[in-house]
Amino acid sequence: MKKFLMIAAAVAAVCACSNDRDQVLKVYNWSDYIDESVIPEFESWYKEQTGKDIRVVYQTFDVNETMLSKIEKGHEDFDVVCPSDYIIERMLNTGLLTPLDFSSIPDGVNYIANNKSPYMQKIFREINKEIDANDYSVPYMWGTTGIIYNPKYVTDEEASTWDVIRNPKFKDAVLMKDAPRDVYSPVLIYLKQDELKSGKVTMNELMLDSSDESIAEVEAYLKSCKENIMGWEADFGKDQMTKERAVVSLNWSGDAVWAIEEAAALGVELKYAVPREGSNIWFDGWVIPKYAKNVSAATWFINFMCRPDIAIRNMDETGYVSANGAREVLDSQIDEEFDPIDVSYFFGEDATEVRVNETLYPSKEIIERCALEHDWGKDTDKLLAMWSRVKGDNASMATYIIIIVVLSLIAGYYVSKRNRKGHKHNTKKH
Ligand code: SPD
Numbered sequence: 001m002k003k004f005l006m007i008a009a010a011v012a013a014v015c016a017c018s019n020d021r022d023q024v025l026k027v028y029n030w031s032d033y034i035d036e037s038v039i040p041e042f043e044s045w046y047k048e049q050t051g052k053d054i055r056v057v058y059q060t061f062d063v064n065e066t067m068l069s070k071i072e073k074g075h076e077d078f079d080v081v082c083p084s085d086y087i088i089e090r091m092l093n094t095g096l097l098t099p100l101d102f103s104s105i106p107d108g109v110n111y112i113a114n115n116k117s118p119y120m121q122k123i124f125r126e127i128n129k130e131i132d133a134n135d136y137s138v139p140y141m142w143g144t145t146g147i148i149y150n151p152k153y154v155t156d157e158e159a160s161t162w163d164v165i166r167n168p169k170f171k172d173a174v175l176m177k178d179a180p181r182d183v184y185s186p187v188l189i190y191l192k193q194d195e196l197k198s199g200k201v202t203m204n205e206l207m208l209d210s211s212d213e214s215i216a217e218v219e220a221y222l223k224s225c226k227e228n229i230m231g232w233e234a235d236f237g238k239d240q241m242t243k244e245r246a247v248v249s250l251n252w253s254g255d256a257v258w259a260i261e262e263a264a265a266l267g268v269e270l271k272y273a274v275p276r277e278g279s280n281i282w283f284d285g286w287v288i289p290k291y292a293k294n295v296s297a298a299t300w301f302i303n304f305m306c307r308p309d310i311a312i313r314n315m316d317e318t319g320y321v322s323a324n325g326a327r328e329v330l331d332s333q334i335d336e337e338f339d340p341i342d343v344s345y346f347f348g349e350d351a352t353e354v355r356v357n358e359t360l361y362p363s364k365e366i367i368e369r370c371a372l373e374h375d376w377g378k379d380t381d382k383l384l385a386m387w388s389r390v391k392g393d394n395a396s397m398a399t400y401i402i403i404i405v406v407l408s409l410i411a412g413y414y415v416s417k418r419n420r421k422g423h424k425h426n427t428k429k430h
Helices: 001-018 038-050 062-074 085-093 118-125 161-164 180-191 192-199 203-207 210-222 237-242 255-264 295-305 308-318 327-333 364-368 378-429
Strands: 024-031 056-059 138-149 174-177 229-233 248-252 271-274 279-286
Touching: 024 203, 024 295, 024 327, 038 056, 038 085, 038 279, 038 308, 056 062, 056 203, 085 279, 085 378, 118 138, 118 279, 138 161, 138 237, 138 255, 138 295, 138 308, 161 174, 161 180, 161 248, 174 237, 180 192, 180 210, 180 248, 180 279, 180 364, 192 308, 192 327, 203 248, 210 378, 229 271, 237 255, 248 255, 295 308, 308 327
Parallel strands: 024 056, 174 229, 174 248
Antiparallel strands: 138 248, 138 271, 138 279
C-alpha cells in the first residue's frame, strides 16, 4: 500500500509539473506548415539557453477563421499563433495582440533583426496605418494565390485566367480552397478586370470592397461554377492533384510547390500560374495573443523559427517560402534547373539574377499585379453568410444525388427480390 501511494504521488508530481503553465508552450499553427522535428529540437534548445524545461503542445487549424474564432470568442490561451495578414490586421484592430519584445534574448542567439527582409517589413507596415504591425508580428511564410493545373488536360492559356474554374471543359474536375476571403478576392478581381484596366478602381480598393453588390456578383459567379466544383478543400487539394483526381485547383503557391514535386515523383506533371487579371499576395506571421499564458517561451519560440537553418527546414518540408531574408536562405534555394529571376526586392540589390523557383519567389512582374487582403471588420459576417449559401447549395445537390442513388438501390433490391420469388414459384409449378 505504501509503495502504491508513493508511485501515485510521483505520478501526480510529474503531471502537476508538466501542467505548470511556465513549462508549457501552446502553439496553434496551420496544418502541414512546419517540419515537426524542429519542435522537440526547440524544447532542448530552450532548456540549453534558459535552463528551463518546456513542453510544446502543438495544435493545428486549416482556415484562419477557425483559429480566430477560438481566440476571439473562446478566449483560448494559445501562446503563439500564425494568422494571415488580414487576420493580423483584425487582431490588431480589436486589441487581441501582445506587443513583441525580443530584447531579453542575447545577441548571439537573437535571430530577429538580422534576418528580416526589408520587403516583408514594408508589407507589414501596410497592414495598419496607425499601429506598426512589425511590433506585434514576425513574418513566417508568404506567397501568392493562383491555379495549380495539370497540363495534360489544361492548356497554359486556359490556366492564365481565373475563369478556368468555370470553363465547361472541366466539369467536376475543379477543387476550390475552402477559404472565403482567398476565393472571394480572385473572383472579384476577375469580375472587375475592365474597371481595373481602365483605372476606375485600384487593386487596393477591391481588397476593401465588401459591398452588397460585389458580394452578390461573386456569389452568382461561384454558383455558376458549381458543375465544375468537385470539392471545397482546406488541405487535401494538393494531394488530389498529384493523384490526378482533379485537374484544376485554386490554391496557394506553397501547396503548388509541394504538389508539383510530389507529382513529379509519380510521373505526373503539374504547373502553377498566377492569372493575368491579378491576384493576392499573402503572408502568415507569428503573433502572441492577448490570452497567452507563457509570453516568455512564446518569444523564444518565434525567435527560434527565425534561425536560418530552421527556416530552411520548414521550407523544404512544407513547400512554402520563408519570409526570412537571410542570404543563407536564398543560397539554399538556388538551383541550376531554374531560369534566373530578379528577387532583389526581397534579398537586396545583388540578387537581380538568381536561379530560384518562380513559384516560391514571384517575379517583380507577378508581384505588381497582386495585392494584400484587408480586414473587413463586421462585414466579414456577410461574406461568411454568402459562403454558406454557395457551399450549402453544393451540399444539397450532393444530398439529392445520394438520395436518388439510395432510393434506386432500394427499388432495385425489391424488384429483383420480387422477380426471384416469381421465378421460384414458376419452377415449383413445373
Ligand atoms: N498548409 C498550410 C497553408 C497555409 C497557407 N496560408 C495561406 C493563407 C492565405 N490567406
